[in-house]
Amino acid sequence: MSWTPKEPIVSVRDVHKRFGAVEVLKGVSFDVMKGEVICIIGPSGSGKSTLLRCINALVPIEQGSILVEGQEVHDPALDKLALRRKVGMVFQQYNLFPHKTALQNVMMAPLHVLKQDKAEVEARARRLIKKVRLEGKEDAYPGELSGGQQQRVAIARSLAMSPDVMLFDEVTAALDPETVKEVLVTIRELAAEGMTCLLVTHEMGFARELADHIYFTDRGVIVEHGPPAEFFANAKDPRTRQFLSQIL
Amino acid sequence: MIRQSRTDLPVLGPLPPVLSYGGLSSAARREGLQLRPIHGAVLFLGLVLACGVAEAQTEPGQPGIVATILKWTPLLASGFALNIAISFIAMAIGTAAGFLLGIGQISLVKPLRKSAWFVTQFFRNSPWLVLLFYCMLLLPFEIVVGRTVIPLPDWIKATIGLALPVMANVSELVRGAIQSIPYGQWESAESLAFTRRQTLWMIILPQCIRRMTPPWMNLYAILTVATPLASIVGVNEAMTLTQDALAAEGRNELLVPMYFYLLAWFFIYCYPIARATQALERRTAVK
Numbered sequence: 001m002s003w004t005p006k007e008p009i010v011s012v013r014d015v016h017k018r019f020g021a022v023e024v025l026k027g028v029s030f031d032v033m034k035g036e037v038i039c040i041i042g043p044s045g046s047g048k049s050t051l052l053r054c055i056n057a058l059v060p061i062e063q064g065s066i067l068v069e070g071q072e073v074h075d076p077a078l079d080k081l082a083l084r085r086k087v088g089m090v091f092q093q094y095n096l097f098p099h100k101t102a103l104q105n106v107m108m109a110p111l112h113v114l115k116q117d118k119a120e121v122e123a124r125a126r127r128l129i130k131k132v133r134l135e136g137k138e139d140a141y142p143g144e145l146s147g148g149q150q151q152r153v154a155i156a157r158s159l160a161m162s163p164d165v166m167l168f169d170e171v172t173a174a175l176d177p178e179t180v181k182e183v184l185v186t187i188r189e190l191a192a193e194g195m196t197c198l199l200v201t202h203e204m205g206f207a208r209e210l211a212d213h214i215y216f217t218d219r220g221v222i223v224e225h226g227p228p229a230e231f232f233a234n235a236k237d238p239r240t241r242q243f244l245s246q247i248l
Numbered sequence: 249m250i251r252q253s254r255t256d257l258p259v260l261g262p263l264p265p266v267l268s269y270g271g272l273s274s275a276a277r278r279e280g281l282q283l284r285p286i287h288g289a290v291l292f293l294g295l296v297l298a299c300g301v302a303e304a305q306t307e308p309g310q311p312g313i314v315a316t317i318l319k320w321t322p323l324l325a326s327g328f329a330l331n332i333a334i335s336f337i338a339m340a341i342g343t344a345a346g347f348l349l350g351i352g353q354i355s356l357v358k359p360l361r362k363s364a365w366f367v368t369q370f371f372r373n374s375p376w377l378v379l380l381f382y383c384m385l386l387l388p389f390e391i392v393v394g395r396t397v398i399p400l401p402d403w404i405k406a407t408i409g410l411a412l413p414v415m416a417n418v419s420e421l422v423r424g425a426i427q428s429i430p431y432g433q434w435e436s437a438e439s440l441a442f443t444r445r446q447t448l449w450m451i452i453l454p455q456c457i458r459r460m461t462p463p464w465m466n467l468y469a470i471l472t473v474a475t476p477l478a479s480i481v482g483v484n485e486a487m488t489l490t491q492d493a494l495a496a497e498g499r500n501e502l503l504v505p506m507y508f509y510l511l512a513w514f515f516i517y518c519y520p521i522a523r524a525t526q527a528l529e530r531r532t533a534v535k
Contacts, residue, residue: 056439084441095436099454109440112450154436161440 003070009034009165009196010055015064017050024050026220027064032165035194039207039228042217043243048200049092051217052167055198056087069164081113088158092170094150096142102129102153103138106160114161121160128156132186148179152186159190166190168199204247208232216240283522291515298505305501316502317509320493327486328513330403331475334485338407338475339468342414349415350422356444364419371416376409377477383409384481403485406478410471417467425456465525469518486510 003009008031017025024047032038040048053059055066057073057080066073068086096105106125110116129138132152142150151171158166168187172180184206191197191210201207207214208228215225216237224237235241302313311319352364371379387405391398429452437447476487490510494502 058435058438081441084439087439089436089439091432091436093430093432095430095432097433097437097451097455108450109442112446113441157440 005034007070008032008067009069010198011065011067012051012055013065013067015051015054015066016062017047017054017059018062024220025054025061028217028220028222029064030215030222030225032196032198034164034196036212037191037197037210038199038213038215039211040198040200040215040217041202041204041207041243042223046217047220048217049169052089052169052198052200055165056089056167057083058089085114085161086164087167088161088163088165089167090151090154090158090169090171092173094142094147094154094174096150096154096157098142101139101141102134102145102156105142105153106157109157110160125156125160128159129153131159131189132156133182146179147175148182151175151179151183155183155186155190165196165198168197168201170200170202172201172203202247204232204244216243218243282526283519288515288519291512295505295508295512298508302501302505306499310499313502313505316497316499317505320490320506323489323493324486324510324513327484327489328517330483330485331472331478332517334403334407334410334475334478334483335468335472338410338414339471341408341411342471343418343464345411346415346418347422349419350426351448353419353423354426368416368419368423371412372420374413376413376474377480379412380406380409380477380481383412402481403478403483406481406483409481410474410477414467414471418464421460421463421467422456425459426452428459429455462525462529465521465528469521469525472518472521473514486513 010032012031013029015025015028016023028047028051030038040051042048050059054061055068055073057078061074068083071083072078073083096102097108100108103122103125106128107118107121110121110124111118126138129135132155134149134152134156137145137149137153142153145153155166155171171187172183175183180203184203187197187199187206188210199207199211211228213225214228214231216223216231216235216239218239224235224240225231231240232244235244299313299317306313349364349368352360353368355361355364383405384402387400387408389400391400426448433451433455434447437451442451475485478485479487479491482488487510490506494506
């Protein structure tokens with residue numbers, strides 16, 4: 001592979017996506033460098049979640065190109081296993097496997113997809129559960145955990161595949177205000193360790209504090225972007241200003 | 249097929265029973281559908297009453313109704329054992345075949361999906377008795393494989409005939425259960441690089457088992473009470489033997505108590521199954 005860490009780890013170029021008659025993405029382009037934290041904000045229905053799913057090849061695109069570590073995501077010959085090892089994703093609804101314990105949730109993919117050694121996988125899974133501050137909850141089923149705890153298990157589950165990029169799709173949107181914090185702490189730690197993170201979020205304070213770059217999307221296009229200080233202080237586009245005035 | 253319901257929204261639970269009209273509250277609904285001990289008591293009261301009425305009609309010098317019924321009980325029991333055997337085997341065959349058919353119904357290969365759907369609908373919507381006759385008439389009385397001859401007695405043919413509608417119903421159970429699993433489960437499994445087959449076997453189907461068990465047990469109870477259909481095609485099960493016993497006795501007043509007695513056998517067998525199904529349903533119900 002020709003990709004070097006000096007090039008963008010994720011490169012999105014002129015991506016178009018439509019669901020039936022609705023064009024959700026109308027030519028989106030941006031780059032993410034290794035270790036960067038990118039926040040994508042914008043009103044509902046502006047295509048944020050779809051954009052993340054395109055990067056992970058969960059949703060096919062009609063036009064444009066998405067490169068992850070130099071590899072075209074929407075190449076029909078793509079090794080999806082290789083892509084998904086590199087790109088982890090955490091969902092708004094956690095989507096833990098309810099019939100498996102927290103530990104089993106974390107262990108499943110490395111064990112059955114990567115076919116790694118069980119003892120090693122278990123040791124790593126226990127470390128990850130500790131890392132997301134859920135020590136002692138290894139044998140709890142998702143139904144026995146709070147939303148925030150489930151979401152942290154979901155983060156650990158993604159990390160178990162040792163991804164290079166993490167996608168967070170409104171991961172705090174379904175949580176109680178008190179539990180939002182514990183999930184954000186986990187993400188903050190990940191970012192501090194140098195994990196490349198793409199977050200779709202409504203947590204403006206968090207975006208301001210953590211993001212290296214903020215993208216504001218509306219109706220399928222990136223309306224405005226910039227480093228947080230600049231973005232929040234002097235947004236130029238009227239749509240951005242209207243959105244920020246409603247949220248802040 | 250599964251991918252139609254793409255949504256990030258949480259699945260909405262049923263509305264709490266606060267409506268003042270437009271339907272029964274969930275508690276009232278549950279009460280109405282439940283099989284309770286009182287139903288058994290009514291049945292046995294009916295049996296006792298029927299015996300009493302018959303006893304009164306008995307001509308002097310003939311043995312009593314209860315004594316006559318008890319005389320035939322060992323024969324009826326042997327027939328009933330065949331009913332149970334038929335129900336077990338038909339359920340086993342139907343479940344195995346229906347499971348495969350149900351998986352076929354969610355296949356990504358269109359011809360496979362369409363044919364699985366067709367087979368399911370065909371057998372699900374055909375009268376059980378018609379299927380039974382088909383099997384009796386179309387299946388050979390023995391199968392020759394090389395030099396070995398496998399005989400196909402009537403009761404085996406009847407069992408296969410009953411297994412067909414069970415298969416179709418299990419197929420629908422499997423398809424419905426798989427499609428009731430939230431789309432997010434498929435999505436997160438895919439994002440973790442599970443293949444479709446792995447997702448189905450390791451993530452989706454294990455969650456389906458719990459949902460499918462109560463209706464599956466219900467189906468078994470329905471199958472069991474349908475096994476007397478085999479009497480029409482001449483299988484010596486409990487119903488046929490009851491008719492034989494009545495013919496041998498030649499006493500009209502025995503008719504009602506004997507059939508009531510047979511009904512009681514089925515009730516005693518199916519009642520625990522129904523109760524267990526209800527208990528399981530309560531445990532797996534959406535809170």
